[in-house]
Amino acid sequence: MTTQTxxxxxxxxxxxxxxxxxxxxxxxHAAADAAPAAKAKPAPTAAASSSDDDMAKALLNKxxxxxxxxxxxxxxxxxxxxxxxxxxxxxxxxxxxxxxKPAEKDAHHDVHWSYMDGPGGPENWGDLSKANLACxxxxxxxPININIDNAVKVDLPALEFAYRQSPLSIVDNGHTIMxxxxxxxxxxxxxxxxxxxxxxxxxxxxxAINGERMDMVVHLVHQHHxxxxxxxxxxxxxxxxxxxxxxxxxxxxxxxxxxxxQTLWNNVPLVKERVESxxxxxxxxxxxxxEKTYFTYMGSLTTPPCSxxxxxxxxxxxxLVSEEQVQNFGRIYPMNARPLQPKGDRLVKEAKxxx
Numbered sequence: 341m342t343t344q345t346x347x348x349x350x351x352x353x354x355x356x357x358x359x360x361x362x363x364x365x366x367x368x369h370a371a372a373d374a375a376p377a378a379k380a381k382p383a384p385t386a387a388a389s390s391s392d393d394d395m396a397k398a399l400l401n402k403x404x405x406x407x408x409x410x411x412x413x414x415x416x417x418x419x420x421x422x423x424x425x426x427x428x429x430x431x432x433x434x435x436x437x438x439x440x441k442p443a444e445k446d447a448h449h450d451v452h453w454s455y456m457d458g459p460g461g462p463e464n465w466g467d468l469s470k471a472n473l474a475c476x477x478x479x480x481x482x483p484i485n486i487n488i489d490n491a492v493k494v495d496l497p498a499l500e501f502a503y504r505q506s507p508l509s510i511v512d513n514g515h516t517i518m519x520x521x522x523x524x525x526x527x528x529x530x531x532x533x534x535x536x537x538x539x540x541x542x543x544x545x546x547x548a549i550n551g552e553r554m555d556m557v558v559h560l561v562h563q564h565h566x567x568x569x570x571x572x573x574x575x576x577x578x579x580x581x582x583x584x585x586x587x588x589x590x591x592x593x594x595x596x597x598x599x600x601x602q603t604l605w606n607n608v609p610l611v612k613e614r615v616e617s618x619x620x621x622x623x624x625x626x627x628x629x630x631e632k633t634y635f636t637y638m639g640s641l642t643t644p645p646c647s648x649x650x651x652x653x654x655x656x657x658x659x660l661v662s663e664e665q666v667q668n669f670g671r672i673y674p675m676n677a678r679p680l681q682p683k684g685d686r687l688v689k690e691a692k693x694x695x
Contacts, residue, residue, distance in 0.1 A: 481681035482639030483546035500528035534562030575658035595660035600626035
């Protein structure tokens with residue numbers, strides 16, 4: 341074989357070896373096949389000097405076969421032929437790490453708050469948005485357990501409910517049934533006027549008294565002209581007092597339907613977040629107990645963003661509703677009450693019996 345032919349063949353061989361290196365770097369099977377060869381003991385020097393002709397012959401055979409790309413693998417060479425090790429370039433570790441690692445995504449992205457355990461549950465409300473930080477960091481969160489023995493018994497001004505009738509505007513907002521109340525209905529507290537904005541329901545009651553939650557609660561949300569909020573919580577129960585009055589015509593121990601509650605349930609929209617105005621007039625006074633003594637303390641909204649500095653009034657006496665009315669709400673929202681929050685060092689006042 342002439343020197344020129346050898347030169348040409350070795351040039352082609354160099355290119356082919358580059359392909360071998362690339363192939364082994366990208367093909368794990370090829371790399372695995374090459375591993376034993378890489379670990380093999382070096383052939384004697386004398387054998388290395390005679391391997392040029394063997395290498396050239398193998399290359400010629402590859403060309404004559406017309407098998408496409410000229411890539412000589414170790415299997416194409418005669419036994420005992422030494423192949424110089426070719427070390428593949430290591431990928432940039434930072435680049436490789438970045439390529440192999442998916443882009444980090446906010447774990448709470450697009451997660452909406454809910455009452456159920458999970459990413460949107462009450463324990464995670466504060467993480468869902470910076471606006472909700474008070475839900476996890478606030479010091480006067482609601483609801484709380486009201487311990488009657490620890491409440492300070494004092495003379496408090498009576499709550500004046502100056503409520504009027506309003507056209508019904510009702511919506512299932514995805515968390516509760518809410519009624520937007522018309523203008524002109526106000527709560528007077530110690531000379532301050534709060535306008536009734538809306539009321540909504542929770543099951544079971546969010547507030548607890550002596551550790552006991554009732555069947556439901558209605559929250560009447562009021563706003564002062566300076567933006568301050570006042571919420572009146574009216575507990576709802578299906579149980580009459582311990583000694584129900586009986587008459588000669590029968591046992592009246594089971595509460596009857598509350599007429600306003602029944603009107604609301606009759607008009608709950610079929611589609612969530614759709615406000616319905618069915619042309620019905622309602623009177624929220626039907627949700628107030630006859631005896632209007634109360635507990636009061638500073639708290640927060642019980643749903644995100646859990647804003648604080650909310651003035652709370654929880655009526656000491658519940659109103660009666662029927663079991664069917666509670667069950668019907670439960671068919672829509674089986675549980676939509678926030679867990680009790682630490683009372684901390686807050687003062688809870690209890691109004692003495694009003695004269």
